[in-house]
Amino acid sequence: MERAAVFDVDGTLVDTNHLHVVTWWEAFRQAGHHVPMHAVHRAIGLGSTDLIAHVLGEDRDGDQDSALSAAHKALYGQYFDRLPAFAHAGALLRRLHGDGRRVVLATSASGAELSALRRALDADEAITATASADDVEEGKPAPEPVEHALELAGVPAERAVFVGDTVWDMRAGRRAGVRCVALLCGGIARADLEEAGAQAVYADPAALLTGLEDSPLA
Template sequence: MEAIAGIGKAGLLSSAAATLGMRLLRKRGKGGAGAAVLGAAAAVAWFTRERGAPGAIQAVLFDLDGTLVDSNDFHVQAWDAAFREGGHVVPVEAIRGQIGKGGDMLVPALLPHTTKHQQEALAERQGEIFKSRYRAKVKPFPGATALLQQVHDDGRQVILASSANQGDVDHYRRLLGAEKLVDATTSTDDVSTSKPAGDIFAAALAKAKVDPAAALVIGDTPYDVEAAAKCGIAAVAVRSGGFSEEVLRGSGAIALYDDVAALLGGYGASPITRRA
């Protein structure tokens, strides 16, 4: 856990995250507002460092699929169906190994010779299949809502930061009964590039108005951990998404739990409650 201490030293990572956040906001025509938000966040981060603040986690950025809700296998099935409809046979295990990425990153990884138009069409079709056939079958993992409640009750921001589209994020927020617990959400609708790029977490930092050292990511795939690292955020991994301990630790996770119920059970000693 000591590995996460000092991440924000001298404000270097804060500046990098702010720059990335500004690029994202400019893409969406919100550069002016973004400058004010990120500038204020940077000022707060500098002030707390100068005052010797203890470095408590202020915002927890939660992935959704495979972390809070049991949906990864359904996404695999939806991708398999979309690929087959498009005349592509991709091994199911290969698809499973890419779950956690958005369609913009997953399709070219599996079908590198397809055109941009074909990739977008496949991703759109997967979303349609998932929504019509599988989304209603998705259930929250045990302990998911209780963990969000605990983080909220402790005065920390709860941010949902997912490679899903905003429609799915809103559906899961209702499914979790977390409308009053969630402070903000980010999705592929907010950015141009999904995980493992850092865009989604950079957008989440901008919305939470916190320094990377004051944030923590909870995710189930190596792509969550990699995306967090690109923003200077430490990440805790859960095995509920199907990735092995070796893969998750190899990606740089600072701590590993079987699932969110196990994280809730060990909450008091978890990185969420750490102080630098």
Template sequence: MADTAVLDVDGTLVDTNYQHALAWFRAFRRFDLTLPVWRIHRAIGMGGDQLVPAVAGEGFEAEHGDAARDAWVEEFDPLIGEVRPFDGAADLLRELGGRGWTVVLASSGKQQHVETYLDLLGARDLVAGWTTSDDAEATKPAPDLLQVALERVSGKAGVLLGDSTWDCEAAGNAGMRSVAVRTGGFSVEELTGAGATAVFDSLPGLLDGLDGTELARPS
């Protein structure tokens, strides 16, 4: 019986994926590793613990993983002022709460970044809780963060909203259904193939079609 709407933040509620890709590109360049930005973008949605070995290899992870993640923070911080919420983000939070969902944000972002997003969204009074990268050792597509998010609000079962295949895979690994938006740059076919039961181009589109999705009402 799903009673909790579990929402990804980066790329789903706030428009950050391309800033993240650029920050990772610059971080890897510090170690004389030049990766195609499109390959990095395809991994956005993973946490840094998963992304570094996925795009740079296990050898790089063993030698430089922690330093690369620190470099990414340094590269991303100057870009965060460019981040804006997606149209409809705050409206969606209000609508889900009004329909009876317990709303929790499942983010693998750094604490300081999540705090900024909460302020941008005006979300502190609209959600029951949130996570950060400090809350789980393994990030998406591992299920850990979603499970922590559910536990944080004493939820019985959740439905995930995300923007990447990694979100949808994490939901499946956590035993959750998922709905997706294409704001992360993934195709309908990729998202449904990863487990999404419905895909929308935007948050306003999702709001218009909410009644036909897993997020219509708590069940």
């Protein structure tokens, strides 16, 4: 039976979390909201509406959500031509593909942003499918993005491993019934990732590639 390796992208394979923090912070500032960057960082990995609610609270003026999201998208879009993949991220995907695993991306990115991330990875030949924000009703930490990735891979949860960098990733993977591997390169503490459901933690894609044979992906 086939096996799958499902990957989050931002902060896991591509070094974009802090770009998202700064551009969301600026979008909030332009709208008159002065929020600390650490609060934004803790929300990275959520979809736009959930991120805004997490930072500003459920009692915010929801009429601003679309404008805030559009401002962030415009600010972040300035970096599309130079998004940096983490070292050996592409090599990790190619190794897993070469070993017979179906590699699927599960990301809240879509459209031009997703295309930019895939260009940064430069590993399209290793990617079986992508579950983007356009494909699901609820984003992480709901299990739907991971469940959809499993559908695209054509494998059951017990034959898959999900790799991410945030507590939202770990909670989504746990709720979908897959084993979860966390990477520290997104800037979230090991203890928080383990508490959220990570069964193994590695520094970054290069460390996971080096330790692949002893990892849950083996």
